[in-house]
Amino acid sequence: MIREFLVLSASAVLLTGCSEDSMPAASSPDAGADTETASSVQFHINVSFEPGGFFLPNGGLTAGEWTVHHLFVGHRMEFDAWRAAGAAADEIPVWLSLNPVEGETAVNELGQTYYLENRRIRPDSLTLTDGSFEFRAQDETLGLILISGQIQPEYLHAGVSPQGDAPALIGGAEMGGERIRNISFMHWLGD
Structure with missing residues (x-):
């Protein structure tokens, strides 16, 4: 009888502990769990380190007729400003x-080559915690886009140039109906 009561109590705690209403709002990613919801879109952000910067695929990442140039994750101050503006x-x-x-390219005034057509896709849901990273979006061309894994803080860029081939983000991806295992991204703070 006591065992059944403990099991039922633990189940109730798990169910209520995972609801949106029970998660405390935080003003910064390390101040506690932070769940932002906008018209059935969910973002869970709670990291103890600074994840901001560009994540560049080690060895390339291509699906269909598109290749990943980078995954951008904002700095804490950018997340704070986003929350303050209403978390759209x-x-x-x-x-x-x-x-x-196979896109057309051009050269800008600094002599840098860029693509005339590129795409920027924001997540429909995002999990960014110390132990988990999940970017999920539904795209009209590629269908489900899912990048999931873990950010490894020890490989985040801190020097003059990014650590080539350093596995700052490891995991797998699904894009354009293709599942890609064992991907990694190096981290770069940018210019």
């Missing part, structure tokens, strides 16, 4: 930047 799903400081595999 289409303004979250996280996106996936894609270039066409």
Whole structure:
């Protein structure tokens, strides 16, 4: 009887402990669990380290006719500003930047080559915690886009240039109906 009561109590705690209403709102990612919801879009952000910067695929990441240029994750101050502005799903400081595999390019005034057509996709849901990273979006061209794994803080960029091939984000991906295992991204703070 006591065992059944303990099991039922633990189940009730798990069910209520996972509801949106029971999660405390935080003003910064390390101040506690933070769940932002905008028209059935959910973002769970709770990290003890600074994850901000560009994540560049080690060895490339291509699906269909698109290749991943980078995954951008905002700095804490960008998440704070986003929350203060109302946490709109289409303004979250996280996106996936894609270039066409055989797209037309041009050169800018600094001599840098860029693609004339590129795409920036923001997540429909995002989990960014110390132990888990999940970017999920539904795209009109590629269908489900899912990048899931874990950010490894010890490989986050801290020097003059990014650590080539350093596995700052490891995991797997699904894009354009293709499942890709064992991917990694190096981290770069940017210019």
